Amino acid sequence: MADITKTGILNSLKAVEDPNFNKDLLILNSIKKFEVYNSALNMELSFTLPSSNDTDQLKDKFVRKIKEDFPSIKNVNLSIDAKTTVHQGSNKNPILPGVKNTIAVASGKGGVGKSTVAVNLAVALAKDGAEVGLIDADIYGPSIPLMLGLKEKPKIMQNQQTMKIIPLSNYGVKVISIGLLVDDDAPVIWRGPMASGAVKQFMSDVDWGELDYLIFDLPPGTGDIQLTLVQTIPLTSAVIVTTPQEVSLIDARKALKMFTRVNVPVAGVVENMSYFIAPDTGKKYDIFGTGGGSKIAEELKVPFLGGIPIDPRIRIGGDNGIPVMYDTPDTEHAKAIEQISKNLASQVHLINVKGSSASKMEILLEDNE
Ligand SMILES: Nc1ncnc2c1ncn2[C@@H]1O[C@H](COP(=O)(O)OP(=O)(O)O)[C@@H](O)[C@H]1O
Ligand SMILES: [Mg+2]
DSSP states (O other), X not given: OOOOOHHHHHHHHTTOOOTXXXXXXXXXXXXXXXXXXXXXXXXXXXXXXXXXXXXXXXHHHHHHHHHHXXXXXXXXXXXXXXXXXXXXXXXXXXXXXXXXXXXXXXXXXXXXXXXXXXXXXXXXXXXXXXXXXXXXXXXXXXXXXXHTTOOSOOOEEEOSSOEEEOOEEETTXXXXXXXXXXXXXXXXXXXXXXXXXXXXXXXXXXXXXXXXXXXXXXXXXXXXXXXXHHHHSOXXXXXXXXXXXXXXXXXXXXXXXXXXXXXXXXXXXEEEEEEEEOTTTOOEEOTTOSSHHHHHXXXXXXXXXXXXXXXXXXXXXXXXXXXXXXXXXXXXXXXXXXXXXXXXHHHHHHHHHHSSOGGGHHHHHHHTO
């Protein structure tokens, strides 16, 4: 029988299978209390999302597993606290004081599905119980209003000292976009400094309130807007979206390196348009090749968060302003996005507790032994 140590228990829990449970969450920092007394174990775990309504089921599985692996423990008193951790820099940030974590969704190339991923991840996190905001930082090509079915102009709240824009809200996500402020067919002839200024204003002049995650949908590449963002706030992390083929990977690598150079931890790589399943035959086609996303994640030593298949329903959801994550949560593609959102939440948690992302989890376990 294994010794009753923190590490022993954690290793045992790692074997528990549950759709809402990400093994990467099980680092020692998750244990807030650990007492073994006679034949009783008192333990408190603190995780990021899984959503709080899933913890009961997970708790039962944990208790059963502990009793099975450690027969001398007769009583397990376990509490699980599911909440979002705060990025160290963010809570001291005067520009976004109520925002716990800021996440940039970036890519090297346009058209890889960055906005689609940003929107659906935001909806997935909100469905899991998080407070979520989304800034459309693609000033030259804003697509978030269309993808979230938003048309009204945001209201402005003014008093003597301050003026704040009230973000619009749909599917549990608060949103601001230049597309909501200027007319659809007005040419957006923003020069670089004006575009960067708009992104700054989206942070300072919008009434975000308390948020667990504020997500930025960035324009493609590594230009002025990206630079402004990393210079204005201590970003918690970046997510890189790529498609599997080499031409997309070349630019994804550049984007990834840019964030690393300015010390923004990369929470991981998402591979979009990973494959296509023909609805008539069920046959799988690797339209843009296969494995590119995991390949650069491995090469650049950042986590791979997952892949999303090509599905016409994703495109239709975007065009109609009804995200698949909201509309058809039981499809394969929505489930893939949901898993990516959980992986992302765990990576952000790891970054917050250790200043690093998951690839180092195993080392952490050994260090703390
Ligand atoms: N996995 C997918 N399956 C089908 N269509 C997709 C998928 N991902 C994105 N699209 C579609 O591809 C187009 C480009 O996506 P978009 O998110 O706007 O890319 P980006 O923001 O990187 O320029 C959109 O019409 C979108 O609906
Ligand atoms: Mg876009």
